[in-house]
Amino acid sequence: MSNLILRPDWHLPERQVTSETAFFNRRHFLLQLGFAGTGLLATQGCGNVADAAANAPKAASKLYPPTRNLSYDPGWTLTDEKTAATYNNFYEFTTQKDRVHQLTTKFEIDPWAIEIGGLVEKPLKLDARELLEMMGVEERVYRFRCVEAWAMIVPWTGFQLSKLLEKVVPKAEAKFVKFVTANRPEQMPGIQRLRGYPWPYTEGVRLDEAMNPLTLVASGIYGKPLPKQHGAPLRIVVPWKYGYKSIKSIVKIELTATQPATLWETLSPEEYPFESNVNPAVPHPRWSQASERLIDTGDRVRTLPFNGYAKQVAGLYKA
Numbered sequence: 107m108s109n110l111i112l113r114p115d116w117h118l119p120e121r122q123v124t125s126e127t128a129f130f131n132r133r134h135f136l137l138q139l140g141f142a143g144t145g146l147l148a149t150q151g152c153g154n155v156a157d158a159a160a161n162a163p164k165a166a167s168k169l170y171p172p173t174r175n176l177s178y179d180p181g182w183t184l185t186d187e188k189t190a191a192t193y194n195n196f197y198e199f200t201t202q203k204d205r206v207h208q209l210t211t212k213f214e215i216d217p218w219a220i221e222i223g224g225l226v227e228k229p230l231k232l233d234a235r236e237l238l239e240m241m242g243v244e245e246r247v248y249r250f251r252c253v254e255a256w257a258m259i260v261p262w263t264g265f266q267l268s269k270l271l272e273k274v275v276p277k278a279e280a281k282f283v284k285f286v287t288a289n290r291p292e293q294m295p296g297i298q299r300l301r302g303y304p305w306p307y308t309e310g311v312r313l314d315e316a317m318n319p320l321t322l323v324a325s326g327i328y329g330k331p332l333p334k335q336h337g338a339p340l341r342i343v344v345p346w347k348y349g350y351k352s353i354k355s356i357v358k359i360e361l362t363a364t365q366p367a368t369l370w371e372t373l374s375p376e377e378y379p380f381e382s383n384v385n386p387a388v389p390h391p392r393w394s395q396a397s398e399r400l401i402d403t404g405d406r407v408r409t410l411p412f413n414g415y416a417k418q419v420a421g422l423y424k425a
């Protein structure tokens with residue numbers, strides 16, 4: 107794997123990830139990958155909010171609006187919805203955060219087959235709609251922290267992954283849960299451009315992490331079905347880990363005996379390790395993780411161990 111490929115804009119120090127410098131950073135990134143002059147740069151612009159709204163799945167579901175679970179509502183001020191919908195990481199489409207919502211419009215999300223299998227007694231293969239009807243959904247307000255040192259607070263709609271895993275009955279040998287994103291180069295221009303990446307996007311957690319009540323399968327945000335740029339129709343949310351673990355648009359959940367290879371760990375294990383718990387005391391090799399920038403207000407705030415969820419998850423890491 108060439109070094110040039112290992113330089114997405116995540117690798118920029120967080121102080122450089124600002125709207126003022128974003129253009130130059132992207133240009134630098136594209137130049138490194140040999141894309142300058144392709145016309146890509148000419149088409150970028152500020153996030154178009156109308157596009158973001160149009161990018162939500164059309165079919166209104168009876169699952170929305172969801173009931174908020176007040177045990178997961180600490181009364182925090184939510185991040186502005188439009189900012190969250192126009193500042194996205196979804197490399198299958200583009201590395202430019204403000205263009206993901208535009209480039210996902212033609213991505214087909216209905217029907218959507220999802221498979222839960224591997225080391226389980228009762229594997230499932232069903233459509234996303236059936237899964238949601240079977241599981242039911244609720245709303246929870248979570249903090250979300252990207253490895254790039256930006257953060258947001260959003261209300262997710264979804265269900266606990268643990269409840270789904272209980273239904274499929276993990277075998278005794280199952281120790282990890284692997285997640286896989288759809289792999290459709292014809293609808294995902296980023297896959298065609300980032301040819302050296304080990305697609306499909308794959309992530310994973312330990313089985314005990316997957317069983318923690320905080321780990322969600324999310325189908326919605328801000329009380330509505332997920333817009334495509336946020337990972338429709340189904341994504342994972344693991345709020346005490348850096349955002350790259352919260353994999354989007356999943357087609358497969360597989361229980362395994364050994365730790366699965368993940369896209370980012372395969373590309374750069376020192377920078378994007380498998381465990382990746384939010385930790386202000388451990389800097390990324392090229393920037394500090396001590397603080398984070400809220401994407402809507404620009405405020406810089408202290409990063410909390412486990413992204414503020416130490417009480418719920420620190421026990422998982424005692425050993």
Ligand code: MTE
Pocket residue numbers: 190193194195196197198251252253287307335336337349350351352353354355
């Ligand atoms: N999932 C897939 N399939 N592809 C991606 O590029 N990016 C990750 C994560 N999930 C990513 C992904 C990263 S780095 C972050 S920070 C979050 O998605 C961003 O989620 P959001 O755009 O909904 O805020």
